[in-house]
Amino acid sequence: MDYFFNFDKLDYLTGKKPDGCILCLVRDGSGEVPSLVVHETASSMVSLNLYPYNPGHLLVFPRRHARDVRELTAEERADIDALSRLCLDMLDSTHGPAGYNIGYNMGLVAGASIDHLHLHIIPRYPREIGIAELLAGSRVLVQNPLETRRLLRARFAEAAEAAARAQA
Numbered sequence: 001m002d003y004f005f006n007f008d009k010l011d012y013l014t015g016k017k018p019d020g021c022i023l024c025l026v027r028d029g030s031g032e033v034p035s036l037v038v039h040e041t042a043s044s045m046v047s048l049n050l051y052p053y054n055p056g057h058l059l060v061f062p063r064r065h066a067r068d069v070r071e072l073t074a075e076e077r078a079d080i081d082a083l084s085r086l087c088l089d090m091l092d093s094t095h096g097p098a099g100y101n102i103g104y105n106m107g108l109v110a111g112a113s114i115d116h117l118h119l120h121i122i123p124r125y126p127r128e129i130g131i132a133e134l135l136a137g138s139r140v141l142v143q144n145p146l147e148t149r150r151l152l153r154a155r156f157a158e159a160a161e162a163a164a165r166a167q168a
């Protein structure tokens with residue numbers, strides 16, 4: 001991560017904003033949104049944030065369009081919990097951040113721009129700008145999101161193969 005990446009120049013963001021819920025479109029594989037999905041299970045998905053605060057910023061979300069953590073089934077909660085721990089392992093190995101912010105924003109006033117419930121996993125690095133500036137929308141990225149996607153997809157696939165071998 002030794003160069004600055006001009007996020008606004010990404011061609012995938014130059015189109016018009018799609019109608020409808022962006023995470024439902026991602027889930028359905030709609031051509032209207034770029035797929036930044038790096039891993040999925042029967043009930044949940046892991047995607048890079050289209051508007052990342054930091055390199056490796058992931059979203060874990062249920063496939064079902066839930067709006068509130070209290071709507072999640074026990075199975076969805078357990079799945080999202082397991083996936084969030086897996087994401088930390090993957091990011092530790094691909095990005096080696098110094099820390100993480102992990103959490104849900106519920107409601108527009110809390111900063112949730114998408115009402116489809118999603119868990120943010122935000123890697124934190126030494127010498128970066130503060131979380132207040134990050135959340136205010138400053139977009140200083142040091143890695144192309146498509147490169148991040150390539151790295152993380154490969155790591156998740158390796159982890160899945162290792163888990164399958166361990167079960168065999």
Ligand SMILES: [Zn+2]
Nearest residue numbers: 021024065116
């Ligand atoms: Zn949705």
